[in-house]
Amino acid sequence: MTTTDFPPAPQHDEIIVPDSAPVTSPGPFEGPEKLLEVWFAPSLNQLPDVPESSLSGGLRARAAREEGEKWKGLRRVPREVWEEMLDIVKCKVLSVVEGEELDAYLLSESSLFVAPHLLILKTCGTTLNLLGLYRIIEIARAYCGYTNVWRCFYSRKSFFFPERQHGPHRDWRDEVDFLDKVFGTAGAAYTVGPMNRDHWLLYLTSPNTQPRLPYDSKLPSSLIAAPPSSSPPAAILPTKYQDTTLEILMSYMDPKARAPFFHTEEQTSSTPGHELGQIISSKLGIDELFPKDETTLDSFGFDPCGYSANAVIGTGMPEASHVEGKPGGGYFTIHVTPEEGWSYASFECNVPLPITSSSTKPPAVEGRPTLQKLIRNVVGIFQPCRLSITLFVSTTASGSGDSASSVLGASETEARAWQSFGTDLLGGDFVRKDRIGYEFDGYDLVFACFEKKGWKEPRREQIQDDLS
Template sequence: MFFEGSEKKIEILLKPGTTPLRRHPDIDWHHVVSLARATVLSTVSNELCDAYLLSESSLFVFQHRVVMITCGTTSLVAAVEEMLRTFNRDDILFLMYERKNELSPEDQHSDYEEDARRLRRFVPGNTTIFGKENDHYVAVFHYGPDCQPQATDMTLEVLMHEIDREAAAPFMQADIGKPALYERTGVNRIFDEFAIDDFIFDPMGYSLNGICEREYYTFHITPQSECSYASFETNRVFGEGELEATLNKVLAIFRPRIVTAVYFDKNAAGIAVPTGYSARTASQQRFCGFDVLFANYRKA
């Protein structure tokens, strides 16, 4: 059973003083999700964030920031258009639309170039391609002429293909139960003190949202062998050595053959090659005040 695990992502940061997104009178987040051809499964909230677990990935809504990730054959750009029709362009501090290359692009409702054309009707963004277009790559549409990231504005994405079959096995059992899944995988123990909201799909697959104050992390797993894929993302503020430790911890769960890492930071110093992997391609670009690091790794 083929399923496209590779994801599309939008992140929008609005200027301070704008209408808070969590209770915005002109935005129904369930409607926004439906425009992307997804549905809301459940929600977990704290004082700073509403985390929506979706039928195809996740949505995180803060007071002035929104992050939405979708997989499968979703039309995330349609949801973004709905947001941009609501926001005043002058209120947008930063916008980033990201799309990972798909295994089956012919099944998608649009490609990256079409999505970028649609977004340019709202904001005059630019495109940066990370990686090689005949290999694993990420295309990023970005806008933020006045963006000055804070020291806490960090995001790590770990995109994993061809995950180990033994590691994938727990996520292929719809009746496994969450306690057994946690014990066998440790997906709920990446960080301490996070409120967890997750879903085991039938017949297979798994998604998790975790939040703690302003920080989140999320997993999405497509375990079937013909299209095996797992992703991890977090905006956790890493201390010295914690980024590499987290990357290695995630890779130890899935043991993928191919890994793409993308890291946004105000002043990024680099990422050490994960244990047991070799670097294939790596690059660094700067836009909208961010250093963006990209690397492809292959299991040694």
């Protein structure tokens, strides 16, 4: 494939960034990531049925699998096309894991996950995450015929150094304005947690929205797919699995926990980044968070410090669509910025797990931890003084019919999510500062913030003095 097969998108005044803009600005590295999820269907078995004749001509799809099976949905997009989108965002692909249902791209600044019906882009530093959204929508139109976005989610923790960000990421209001220009009144923005301490920002859309790109009328006709000839279903069926995303965002790590992520010049000159990542993963037990026999782990140690990892568990998706009798899986991803003063580690996972060992929904899978045990294991590795945890759980979609046909009813989901973050979750060393719940259309959210007992946050002025 050549770049002429998919010409670059026109630039616009409100999003212009010089080609020479660095991937990361000099100075302290901003660990907290910007997380963008774009869903084009609620599940694998509800992908839009788009005839080949409606797709853009002249585009080369990704080569078929070795066994001759064609890729589905977004996975038919070649790696080169995703890399071109990532050039806009200002990050690069380091490696890729191809799971049965999910592609996991390890990036120079975090991760990209591609399933047939959804894409997850998680980037840190001063990357321009939202500027990739236009291109993602264009690619989905051209290669898959997806003209609507089922749901879009954008979220992030409050930044350490917001003044160092570029483009729409300089301020939450700018990010919301950018997204509103795409989704109009379908989007809603929320601030979760205390504004003067750690808080979490979320933007999400209502289901089944047609995005509006500012330059649609100027795009070559070959890049705009015709709408499917068949009418969409009158109602979306309830999914057979529950979409659950856990995020643990940790800051001010203990010095002993930060030490393994610093590397000497001798280490980095003689040990490739992926090999260094394997050493760190084994030393800290990251490779044992889930059973090794169902985990494909891809990790990288950065020079002179830092660490990233993607893991595909089982098939890579909770619903395990085409693997008879095999439990649903998912992914986890970890990113670490260990510098003193702004140390940060993140863990994200969508593997369906019971809350406790006595829980029956979702069913336990042999060797996998419970949700609470997983949280404790992760916090034990990174030893933060402050952390926030979010649990985002799908419920029965409004208007979908019989609530009993879903895995869990909304009330039970809400109760389980709320109870999962009790004051005793992390034992006696931590105190819970906040626990906040939200009910959205089709999702429940629980946010909790914990701090180490007796810990005092460094003053902003002290960090600035350390930088000067």
